[in-house]
Amino acid sequence: MLVQTVRGPDGAERHVVQAPGMRLGVPDDASPCDLLGAFSSTVRDSAPYSRALARAIDDYGVPPGAELALIGHSAGGAAVMSLAQDADFAARRTVTHVVAIGSPVDFKHPASPDTWVASVTNQHDIVPSLDGQGAGACLDPRPGWYVVDYTDPTHLFPACHAIEHYTTNLTDDLPEQRAEIDRNLARYRGPVIRSQVYRLFDDGPAARRASGSRRRSDDRPAPRRRPPATVPDAPRVARGANATDHGELLAADSRETAECADRLRVLAARLRTQAAAPDWLFATLHDHITACVTASEDLAEAAARIRDLPPTPRLATAPRPQR
Numbered sequence: 518m519l520v521q522t523v524r525g526p527d528g529a530e531r532h533v534v535q536a537p538g539m540r541l542g543v544p545d546d547a548s549p550c551d552l553l554g555a556f557s558s559t560v561r562d563s564a565p566y567s568r569a570l571a572r573a574i575d576d577y578g579v580p581p582g583a584e585l586a587l588i589g590h591s592a593g594g595a596a597v598m599s600l601a602q603d604a605d606f607a608a609r610r611t612v613t614h615v616v617a618i619g620s621p622v623d624f625k626h627p628a629s630p631d632t633w634v635a636s637v638t639n640q641h642d643i644v645p646s647l648d649g650q651g652a653g654a655c656l657d658p659r660p661g662w663y664v665v666d667y668t669d670p671t672h673l674f675p676a677c678h679a680i681e682h683y684t685t686n687l688t689d690d691l692p693e694q695r696a697e698i699d700r701n702l703a704r705y706r707g708p709v710i711r712s713q714v715y716r717l718f719d720d721g722p723a724a725r726r727a728s729g730s731r732r733r734s735d736d737r738p739a740p741r742r743r744p745p746a747t748v749p750d751a752p753r754v755a756r757g758a759n760a761t762d763h764g765e766l767l768a769a770d771s772r773e774t775a776e777c778a779d780r781l782r783v784l785a786a787r788l789r790t791q792a793a794a795p796d797w798l799f800a801t802l803h804d805h806i807t808a809c810v811t812a813s814e815d816l817a818e819a820a821a822r823i824r825d826l827p828p829t830p831r832l833a834t835a836p837r838p839q840r
Contacts, residue, residue: 519804520577522711525704531584533705535804538591549719555592559621559647567599569717571606577713586614586705590680591644594620601627614702618683621648635663635698642678665694680805681784684798688788714807764824771816778809
């Protein structure tokens with residue numbers, strides 16, 4: 518996640534929190550952004566992801582009463598909405614805006630009636646409907662929200678759920694809706710005076726920690742630092758030829774992730790040429806580019822280490838004794 522402090526047009530300092538979507542990989546690992554965490558964020562009022570966001574905001578030092586804009590994609594949108602509806606959190610900070618992009622948030626409501634909420638959903642994207650509702654239904658539990666529910670020629674899922682796809686739609690296909698969201702976030706327009714990227718972890722007592730990262734004594738999440746790639750003591754892949762195959766697979770994943778970062782950079786450069794593009798889009802792209810680069814480097818290093826594993830001779834199978 519990314520936390521930023523901006524100096525608004527009136528000179529006041531405000532804070533923006535950007536939460537990414539589900540993290541690909543093991544369904545249940547040390548990250549609250551895994552598949553299990555994403556599901557919890559959808560169906561529960563308080564989940565590991567939203568609690569990890571709250572701890573990171575505390576660690577960053579957002580002062581009591583400070584104004585916050587919470588922006589999230591996919592499970593990140595559900596998590597920031599859960600945070601906005603937490604009465605204790607809302608009593609300590611002023612959540613002025615929530616923007617959820619491609620997120621299942623229909624049955625979540627901010628604790629403060631003054632919080633402005635925008636929900637952006639592509640009708641071909643199934644993720645916003647995972648809470649059983651989805652935009653465009655006959656039941657509307659979202660009075661007062663700014664809902665952008667649209668269609669485009671892309672019917673393929675998960676392509677239409679990707680953050681770069683939503684960003685392109687907002688930039689090229691939805692100029693009026695983008696301008697309305699940007700207008701409501703006008704108080705957050707201005708220079709970024711501080712940024713901090715966090716790597717989040719589950720809050721359970723038996724949560725697993727990534728190598729090189731430790732929980733602080735006060736239970737706060739540590740700032741994101743890329744840990745050195747390591748090979749587990751008991752690898753799940755076989756040594757020898759199978760290890761080589763898995764190393765090649767990791768290397769291919771590394772290249773694909775790096776290509777994703779390149780595509781996002783091209784998109785960001787394209788947005789720079791359009792003065793109307795809102796600042797929060799650039800910040801979100803920067804967060805995802807950073808995540809892609811980090812993942813690509815980790816995958817490449819892990820692939821190299823797996824390739825270097827010494828081959829293990831196959832053991833001859835002893836014949837079964839005759840009865």
